[in-house]
Amino acid sequence: MARLNFLEETRFEKLPVTVYENESIACRKVALRISDIIKSKQRRLENAVLGLATGATPVGVYEELIRLHKEEGLSFKNVITFNLDEYYPMQPDSKQSYVKFMDENLFNHIDIKRDNIHIPDGTLDKEDITNYCLAYEQKISAVGGLDLQILGIGRTGHIGFNEPGSAPNSGTRLVTLDDLTRRDASRDFGGKENVPTKAITMGIGTIFKAREIILMAWNKKKAPIIKKAVEGEISANVPATFLQLAENVEFILDKEAASELTRFDTPWLVKDCAWDEPLIKKAVIWLSGKLNKAVLKLTEEDYNANGMAQLITDQGTAYDINIKVFNKLQHSITGWPGGKPNADDSQRPERAKPAQKRSLIFSPHPDDDVISMGGTFIRLVDQGHDVHVAYQTSGNTAVWDTDVLRYVEFTIDFNKSIGEDTSKLEKTYQKMWKFFEKKKPNDIDLKEIQDVKGFIRKTEAIAGARYAGLQDENIHFMALPFYETGKKVKKPVTKKDVELTKELLQEIKPHQVFTAGDFADPHGTHIVCFNIVLEALNQLRKTEEWTKDCWLWMYRGAWQEFNIHEIEMAVPLSPQEVEKKKHAIFQHQSQKDRPVFPGDDEREFWVRAEERNRETAEAYHKLGLADYEAMEAFVRWKFD
Known part of the structure; x- marks a missing residue:
């Protein structure tokens, strides 16, 4: 059998x-x-x-x-x-x-x-x-x-x-x-x-x-x-x-x-299922998309004709199932990603208390924060939360060599204009120029070149975070050791990476942690950075009481988006907020027009983010919910 x-x-x-x-x-x-x-x-x-x-x-x-x-x-x-x-x-x-x-x-x-x-x-x-x-x-x-x-x-x-x-x-x-x-x-x-x-x-x-x-x-x-x-x-x-x-x-x-x-994807088409709430939500959203009908318009005939008769047998009428799924979708939408003060939070994705939270955004690269959750970032600041951003790596492999020469040339000219001696800097510039002339694909950059590339991305990250409303003291650069090899192949994660992360978490004691959950990035940095944060939190949860009130939210956007049935918090953005997010991304000038590592998506990062956010909003609308300009999506990590 x-x-x-x-x-x-x-x-x-x-x-x-x-x-x-x-x-x-x-x-x-x-x-x-x-x-x-x-x-x-x-x-x-x-x-x-x-x-x-x-x-x-x-x-x-x-x-x-x-x-x-x-x-x-x-x-x-x-x-x-x-x-x-x-x-x-x-x-x-x-x-x-x-x-x-x-x-x-x-x-x-x-x-x-x-x-x-x-x-x-x-x-x-x-x-x-x-x-x-x-x-x-x-x-x-x-x-x-x-x-x-x-x-x-x-x-x-x-x-x-x-x-x-x-x-x-x-x-x-x-x-x-x-x-x-x-x-x-x-x-x-x-x-x-x-x-x-x-x-x-x-x-x-x-x-x-x-x-x-x-x-x-x-x-x-x-x-x-x-x-x-x-x-x-x-x-x-x-x-x-x-x-x-x-x-x-x-x-x-x-x-x-x-x-x-x-x-695995649609198991109800091949076997009897144990219908828990996540599977019901996934199945109903699938049926809605397959038939291009809003959730509340699905009928028992729709269920029966598409392999979901058992769901009705187990769970009740199509009408009741539709209502439950629709309500879950509706309750995932919030304009208050830090929780709405003095409001009933029993049906909201985030807690109402404390009204002002400490929120820590981990950004694997210096631009993931604004690309993937820039609208939510800005809204958290605007709504009075104590927001911090931590850039986990320098991202110094993703800068064009020509940008290095341009920035060093600017520095030489500026120092000359104020009467500073530039002889050492000019020697370094000539050394860089000679290296670039002979450089082969994937050669490791000189240490001086790695530093300049890191400085470029650091200043852009500061500009982006400032544009989002942060004060400089809330901007943290971690420079996790695993990344700093100067080449695409990184070092194994060590205790030092986890310890640095634990120290920052202990300093801030956040109520919310946001971290990249899109593991499709071609360089593999996102999943490494996620695992470091997760390990740090798991270690702290054994000894520190504040961690019991710390929620971990995953964001996506630069490389992929969550499926609609996975989303637990959807933050709608107005046209004005979409525009403001775009300008926060624009602060990362070294990544504009043509980034060094675009992956297999030819679109610029700001275009990807904008279109994915609009697609998420459109998907919600097709299910029968309000028609928003755009949405950023989050999934909450469930600790054991």
């Missing part, structure tokens, strides 16, 4: 999918399966032939394999590896090469024989590539074929570098990279213009020959393409859908990557 229920639950899925609680658990499971293959082959005195992938997805697997080697004696002497792909052209000692990636993340840490490592050669002359690719295939066949091929998936649906349009029987070859793939790689190369346009990749037909295929995906960003790959029709437009034809494939996902699969 349990098996039948599971088959019903997964009936939209066209290939086997295993979902784990988080990436860490999933990586350990995959590493264990690789270890079992290696050991099984060792017992038979045979080689284990592995197809390996690069990118962020398999890094956790490689870390666990290294641990198994160092701590549990797993040997790789009988392992032969073939990597999926390599950029072309690409020198093996380049920072972006997959040769360097594999050495740093796996091969340098295990006892594999170097002759057993095969990675496509990015240094070939173009006329030699065809024969090289045929030889690559022959080498795989000569050692008995791949026992296991591990894969990631790109947002175009590519596996390896088999982009949309690839044939299911394709072999190893030179390919042209999709523009989205190049945009996703742009941070590694210091800009899309530096990303190679081509790559050498194993073909889909080559991958299919593996005796076992595991495709892994982690985090919410991969959820849309995973849904297409698992539940969509087979199409060359999404190459990963060809894996539906394989008999030996398994998708291994974390909960976030699996979140848009039908059994």
